[in-house]
Amino acid sequence: xxxxxxxxxxxxxxxxxxxxxxxxxxTGPFQFFAVPPCRIVDTRNPNATNGGPIMGQGGQxxxxxxxxxxxxxxxxxxxxxxxxxxxxTTSFLTLWPSGGARPVVSTINFTQNDPALANGxxxxxxxxxxxxxxxxxGGNVHVILDVTGYFQ
Amino acid sequence: xxxxxxxxxxxxxxxxxQKPSSLRRIAVTCVLAAACCLPLAAATISKLNDDVLAxxxxxxxxxxxxxxxxxxxxxxxxxxxxxxxxxxxxxxxxIVSDGKSVQYLDPPPMRFFRGQVNGDPESFAYxxxxxxxxxxxxxxxxxxxxxxxxAARRHLTPRDRNPDNVxxxxxxxxxxxxxxxxxxxxxxxTWECGVERLPALPHVNKRILTExxxxxxxxxxxxxxxxxxxxxxxxxxTDDEFxxxxxxxVSTATNYVTNLTGAVSTIYNRDLHTNVxxxxxxxxSGGPGTDPWVGTDQFQGLAELGNNYHSTHAxxxxxxxxMLSGKDIPGGVAWEGTIGEGDLAGSxxxxxxxxxxxxxxxGIGKLFGAQGLxxxxxxxATSNGTQFGMPGNGVPGAAGIQSYWPLAEYAHxxxxxxxxxxxxxxVITAGEAAGTNHPTQLFVDMCFTGNVPxxxxxxxxxxxxxxxxxxxxxxxxxPTEKGTIMSYCHNVFVSGVPQSxxxxxxxxxxxxxxxxxxxxxxxxxxxxxxxxxxxxxAVGTFTMSTITASSSVTANSTGNTASVTTTNGGTPTFAWTxxxxxxxxxxxxxxxxxxxxxxxxxxxxxxxxxxxASFPIGGVGITDSxxxxxxxxxxxxxxxxPQSVAVPTGTGVAxxxxxxxxxxxxxxxxxxxxxxxxxxxxxxAASVNVAPSSTTTYWVRVxxxxxxxxxxxxxxxxxxxxxxSFFLLSPCRVLDTRGGAPVPANGVMNLVVTxxxxxxxxxxxxxxxxxxxxxxxxxxxxxxxxPVNTVKPVVSTINYTAGRTLANNARxxxxxxxxxxxxxxxxxxxxxxxxxxxxxx
Numbered sequence: 001x002x003x004x005x006x007x008x009x010x011x012x013x014x015x016x017x018x019x020x021x022x023x024x025x026x027t028g029p030f031q032f033f034a035v036p037p038c039r040i041v042d043t044r045n046p047n048a049t050n051g052g053p054i055m056g057q058g059g060q061x062x063x064x065x066x067x068x069x070x071x072x073x074x075x076x077x078x079x080x081x082x083x084x085x086x087x088x089t090t091s092f093l094t095l096w097p098s099g100g101a102r103p104v105v106s107t108i109n110f111t112q113n114d115p116a117l118a119n120g121x122x123x124x125x126x127x128x129x130x131x132x133x134x135x136x137x138g139g140n141v142h143v144i145l146d147v148t149g150y151f152q
Numbered sequence: 153x154x155x156x157x158x159x160x161x162x163x164x165x166x167x168x169x170q171k172p173s174s175l176r177r178i179a180v181t182c183v184l185a186a187a188c189c190l191p192l193a194a195a196t197i198s199k200l201n202d203d204v205l206a207x208x209x210x211x212x213x214x215x216x217x218x219x220x221x222x223x224x225x226x227x228x229x230x231x232x233x234x235x236x237x238x239x240x241x242x243x244x245x246x247i248v249s250d251g252k253s254v255q256y257l258d259p260p261p262m263r264f265f266r267g268q269v270n271g272d273p274e275s276f277a278y279x280x281x282x283x284x285x286x287x288x289x290x291x292x293x294x295x296x297x298x299x300x301x302x303a304a305r306r307h308l309t310p311r312d313r314n315p316d317n318v319x320x321x322x323x324x325x326x327x328x329x330x331x332x333x334x335x336x337x338x339x340x341x342t343w344e345c346g347v348e349r350l351p352a353l354p355h356v357n358k359r360i361l362t363e364x365x366x367x368x369x370x371x372x373x374x375x376x377x378x379x380x381x382x383x384x385x386x387x388x389x390t391d392d393e394f395x396x397x398x399x400x401x402v403s404t405a406t407n408y409v410t411n412l413t414g415a416v417s418t419i420y421n422r423d424l425h426t427n428v429x430x431x432x433x434x435x436x437s438g439g440p441g442t443d444p445w446v447g448t449d450q451f452q453g454l455a456e457l458g459n460n461y462h463s464t465h466a467x468x469x470x471x472x473x474x475m476l477s478g479k480d481i482p483g484g485v486a487w488e489g490t491i492g493e494g495d496l497a498g499s500x501x502x503x504x505x506x507x508x509x510x511x512x513x514x515g516i517g518k519l520f521g522a523q524g525l526x527x528x529x530x531x532x533a534t535s536n537g538t539q540f541g542m543p544g545n546g547v548p549g550a551a552g553i554q555s556y557w558p559l560a561e562y563a564h565x566x567x568x569x570x571x572x573x574x575x576x577x578x579v580i581t582a583g584e585a586a587g588t589n590h591p592t593q594l595f596v597d598m599c600f601t602g603n604v605p606x607x608x609x610x611x612x613x614x615x616x617x618x619x620x621x622x623x624x625x626x627x628x629x630x631p632t633e634k635g636t637i638m639s640y641c642h643n644v645f646v647s648g649v650p651q652s653x654x655x656x657x658x659x660x661x662x663x664x665x666x667x668x669x670x671x672x673x674x675x676x677x678x679x680x681x682x683x684x685x686x687x688x689x690a691v692g693t694f695t696m697s698t699i700t701a702s703s704s705v706t707a708n709s710t711g712n713t714a715s716v717t718t719t720n721g722g723t724p725t726f727a728w729t730x731x732x733x734x735x736x737x738x739x740x741x742x743x744x745x746x747x748x749x750x751x752x753x754x755x756x757x758x759x760x761x762x763x764x765a766s767f768p769i770g771g772v773g774i775t776d777s778x779x780x781x782x783x784x785x786x787x788x789x790x791x792x793x794p795q796s797v798a799v800p801t802g803t804g805v806a807x808x809x810x811x812x813x814x815x816x817x818x819x820x821x822x823x824x825x826x827x828x829x830x831x832x833x834x835x836x837a838a839s840v841n842v843a844p845s846s847t848t849t850y851w852v853r854v855x856x857x858x859x860x861x862x863x864x865x866x867x868x869x870x871x872x873x874x875x876x877s878f879f880l881l882s883p884c885r886v887l888d889t890r891g892g893a894p895v896p897a898n899g900v901m902n903l904v905v906t907x908x909x910x911x912x913x914x915x916x917x918x919x920x921x922x923x924x925x926x927x928x929x930x931x932x933x934x935x936x937x938x939p940v941n942t943v944k945p946v947v948s949t950i951n952y953t954a955g956r957t958l959a960n961n962a963r964x965x966x967x968x969x970x971x972x973x974x975x976x977x978x979x980x981x982x983x984x985x986x987x988x989x990x991x992x993x
Contacts, residue, residue, distance in 0.1 A: 116951035
């Protein structure tokens with residue numbers, strides 16, 4: 001039993017190192033392209049890649065940004081507004097390029113007393129089909145992403 | 153306390169042998185009555201304002217009268233459209249014999265009106281106006297209930313001792329809402345009566361006609377609307393017993409005969425296209441024994457009526473003679489199929505007589521010992537919950553049997569003269585029964601089980617076993633369909649209510665079958681003797697064309713014309729009415745000139761009345777009416793042209809046009825102005841949202857029935873947003889609404905940002921911090937590119953709660969015109985800040 005626990009810890013550490021390497025690999029300079037504001041993700045909608053279901057505790061969703069709302073597949077980062085609603089407890093969201101380990105950052109912090117709350121962000125995109133990951137720390141919460149531009 | 157008793161002598165089976173080739177049939181009507189409890193009916197009464205009924209007291213020239221604002225209690229006010237109809241033939245007289253001398257009096261100067269309430273075809277209104285006193289009596293039946301208008305004396309003056317001196321304006325008028333709660337259960341009825349044995353007759357031609365106006369409402373008019381009308385001139389006889397029942401008053405007796413004939417005419421007009429016109433009324437005022445009538449039952453009465461008229465009135469032109477006897481005889485009898493024929497010698501119950509168009513009705517004003525003339529019921533009213541239902545119950549007296557019996561009997565016996573059989577003796581085919589409530593019914597109605605008389609046993613019948621006509625049916629239970637005027641269903645009571653109606657049958661019913669026997673070929677010759685179905689005299693055909701008029705006219709325009717033509721017109725009388733405009737010419741000709749109103753529709757209605765002087769005993773007319781609706785319009789014009797605009801790729805924009813005129817129709821097109829090859833589906837409003845993927849030109853056509861105008865073209869230029877680099881600025885507040893105009897509630901503020909705080913022209917996006925300041929309520933703000941008519945995307949830039957000043961970081965996409973839109977999605981104005989930190993270009 002003891003050996004098995006040690007083995008797991010090792011694997012976790014390796015994943016974190018891989019993530020750090022992946023993020024540091026993204027470089028510039030990039031140019032900015034504005035787009036008319038466009039709602040690209042809304043988990044209140046019926047279940048779909050960029051729709052429901054609601055995000056649960058400790059849950060992660062990978063959304064598809066490139067190819068939607070005028071964001072081309074060559075885009076490297078996206079300018080967006082993150083809005084939450086219907087939170088059931090105090091929590092935070094982390095947004096990062098999909099495919100890598102979740103970085104220890106927060107994109108928006110909120111409580112169940114916020115009917116809805118928003119924050120602006122610029123987030124990198126991976127080359128996966130579902131290129132943007134979102135993580136919810138606690139409780140259930142709906143996530144809405146509105147795009148206002150992209151970098152490439 | 154209920155006490156049923158059998159009434160009336162049992163009828164006998166009768167048949168008449170006439171000339172060898174001619175068989176006359178005789179029909180008998182008997183009545184059953186029971187004394188029963190009669191609860192007091194609750195009623196609501198209110199006094200009517202004099203103005204409401206004033207139009208009825210106007211000059212005797214208007215054939216059409218409109219009563220406005222008749223207050224029907226909690227059911228609101230009613231508009232009652234009335235048309236006059238005639239009961240008396242021109243030249244008709246009241247012939248009063250007192251045993252010593254004979255007076256020829258003019259008919260009572262009464263005018264009769266019937267019509268609809270609020271245009272509802274299921275409503276009915278009837279008013280009579282006493283031309284001498286101006287006194288008014290009215291009945292109004294709507295879906296909401298029945299109402300009557302009655303007079304009460306306003307002033308008590310010495311002149312009141314002489315009724316001839318009373319004027320109508322000395323009355324107060326009261327509106328009464330009645331109810332139909334006067335029903336009591338009756339059980340244990342026994343009943344018997346004879347009926348003639350009749351073969352089923354072949355059906356003859358026409359179904360009843362229904363003509364509707366432009367609104368789909370049946371047209372009500374004197375005579376028949378349509379092409380064919382009939383009229384019957386009826387000579388009404390009475391006796392000294394009737395005079396006594398009328399309180400020994402000539403005017404009461406005459407008025408009752410007049411009203412009763414008017415009610416009969418209403419039924420015949422409605423169901424058979426036939427006017428019943430009263431020719432002469434004979435009143436015997438000299439007291440008992442001073443009339444020529446000595447018979448003690450209906451058969452003796454009919455025999456002496458035929459003999460009297462054959463010998464003393466051989467040359468009098470008439471359609472039929474109807475006796476309204478006041479003798480306490482609960483039955484009537486009539487010769488069948490005799491209208492239009494001459495008299496034939498024969499015998500009745502051993503008495504030599506002449507058969508012909510004679511009908512005898514007993515018990516008018518006295519039945520089972522209860523004396524008095526009740527009011528004549530409205531034959532169109534919904535009574536006891538049944539359309540055309542007979543009112544009252546089986547109790548002798550004005551509120552019971554006498555409330556329906558005289559009208560039912562008069563219409564029934566005259567119907568026999570017209571060759572109408574008892575409907576429980578008219579078989580129908582399986583095909584006719586199919587699709588009705590009576591898939592297995594053999595007869596039109598099932599209200600009678602008579603014993604098969606001696607010598608009259610037919611196939612499948614046994615003498616005396618109750619199998620006559622309606623085999624196996626039990627008359628003490630409710631019929632599946634309430635009976636016709638030609639049935640015996642008035643003798644069948646359910647909870648005291650007679651199961652019969654004042655109709656020959658309506659088109660939707662099995663009983664309509666019986667109508668076929670009446671609808672005769674009007675163009676055929678009248679058979680002199682022994683002919684089969686001779687209905688009343690056909691008075692001719694008359695039709696009016698639809699109204700010829702422009703389908704649309706310009707608002708307030710003058711000199712617009714409308715006209716109609718008539719066929720077989722001769723010199724008809726015309727009348728026109730208009731709503732939504734003003735008639736500026738005379739209205740008594742076939743064409744008019746009118747001025748249109750400022751808006752809405754003009755509705756024109758034309759009515760033409762043709763008097764047929766060729767009718768043997770006086771004029772009878774046919775009225776035809778048509779209605780046309782004309783659209784009033786103002787030619788369209790363009791006050792604001794749609795504006796060209798440039799937008800970023802992926803942006804929607806609203807194009808709009810300002811237009812004048814009414815009504816206005818819009819259609820947007822893609823292409824050059826006037827090129828209609830690419831209409832935009834569903835784009836039929838003053839504005840349209842478009843989101844072209846490339847630069848596109850649009851225009852709109854504005855039209856109505858008065859004209860068409862095309863807008864100039866507007867081009868939506870689509871610009872791709874190019875690559876941009878970031879330019880850093882010193883933080884700068886580009887918007888602060890505090891102390892100025894806040895962002896309106898649920899509204900948009902447009903703000904040019906280029907050229908402010910160092911944001912360069914051509915910038916595609918601004919990097920900002922936005923702040924809501926002490927919002928009154930929760931809400932959100934959407935920031936999106938200008939111009940102001942850009943279609944707002946469904947996104948949000950900041951969400952906030954009440955009272956909490958909150959900020960968010962954002963990049964604002966800037967429109968081609970350098971502006972952004974700020975939409976406040978909350979119910980209160982919002983103070984808003986935008987601080988710019990840099991921009992992309």
